[in-house]
Amino acid sequence: MDATEVFWTLHRDLPREGVGSDATTRTLLDLARPLPAAPRVLDIGCGPGRASLVLAAAGARVTAVDLHEPFLHRVRRAATDAGLCDRVAVERASMTALPHADAVFDLLWCEGAAYLMGVDAALRDWRRLLRPGGVLVLTDAVWTTASPSDEARGFWAAYPAMRDEAATVTAARAAGYDVLAAHLLPDSDWVDEYHRPLEAAIDGWPDPDAATAAVLAEARTEIDVRRAHGDEFGYLGVVLRRR
Numbered sequence: 516m517d518a519t520e521v522f523w524t525l526h527r528d529l530p531r532e533g534v535g536s537d538a539t540t541r542t543l544l545d546l547a548r549p550l551p552a553a554p555r556v557l558d559i560g561c562g563p564g565r566a567s568l569v570l571a572a573a574g575a576r577v578t579a580v581d582l583h584e585p586f587l588h589r590v591r592r593a594a595t596d597a598g599l600c601d602r603v604a605v606e607r608a609s610m611t612a613l614p615h616a617d618a619v620f621d622l623l624w625c626e627g628a629a630y631l632m633g634v635d636a637a638l639r640d641w642r643r644l645l646r647p648g649g650v651l652v653l654t655d656a657v658w659t660t661a662s663p664s665d666e667a668r669g670f671w672a673a674y675p676a677m678r679d680e681a682a683t684v685t686a687a688r689a690a691g692y693d694v695l696a697a698h699l700l701p702d703s704d705w706v707d708e709y710h711r712p713l714e715a716a717i718d719g720w721p722d723p724d725a726a727t728a729a730v731l732a733e734a735r736t737e738i739d740v741r742r743a744h745g746d747e748f749g750y751l752g753v754v755l756r757r758r
């Protein structure tokens with residue numbers, strides 16, 4: 516198994532692919548109101564689709580997009596199991612070239628994926644998809660201290676564009692949005708549905724060879740850095756209305 520296969524196998528059955536929770540999705544949805552009774556929502560980089568399901572259960576008509584076909588399969592199956600398949604459409608599409616027409620969505624949703632194309636590019640490129648007055652909700656990693664430790668800085672060196680809350684808000688305003696809310700996700704959103712299941716998957720890997728062990732060690736580092744330095748960085752949800 517190469518490193519990519521190990522990564523996807525490790526992540527295959529996690530309940531979600533990043534920091535968050537159903538409760539936080541509901542909180543951010545409430546902060547995005549008022550919205551139409553059955554808003555049209557695009558969930559960008561949906562992963563296994565937890566947010567899509569919460570939004571659909573709240574009455575939204577959701578289009579869930581991702582590039583990773585096994586996640587799209589999981590979203591389809593979960594929507595069917597929850598009796599929500601008439602409210603969740605699943606499409607394979609890249610966040611960098613979304614094929615949807617302008618101004619068709621009331622709400623754009625992106626938990627923990629905008630960084631993959633860069634938050635500034637996402638703010639700029641996705642704005643056209645929103646009807647005037649529509650809302651973009653995204654979550655992203657942010658610094659919560661001006662002087663992070665070397666260890667935290669070293670871990671996040673892979674994300675040099677990471678900012679703090681104030682700079683994120685300033686960037687959103689400059690990109691043509693009013694900032695309705697900025698909500699720091701609770702520590703339980705890191706632990707309960709992301710790091711704890713990830714750690715169980717790492718611990719449960721049977722007899723990893725050296726290459727696999729290196730991928731597992733990298734995943735464990737993410738958990739360890741958060742445990743040791745969780746007061747230096749966080750995950751921020753921003754709720755942005757298109758001006």
Ligand SMILES: C[S@@+](CC[C@H](N)C(=O)[O-])C[C@H]1O[C@@H](n2cnc3c(N)ncnc32)[C@H](O)[C@@H]1O
Binds near residue numbers: 535562565583625
């Ligand atoms: C960190 S995960 C977040 C997934 C999900 N929102 C969640 O919170 O569980 C990032 C997701 O973006 C997807 N992805 C990566 N590149 C993408 C692209 N260019 N277009 C669409 N999705 C992409 C990955 O397959 C993955 O599901």
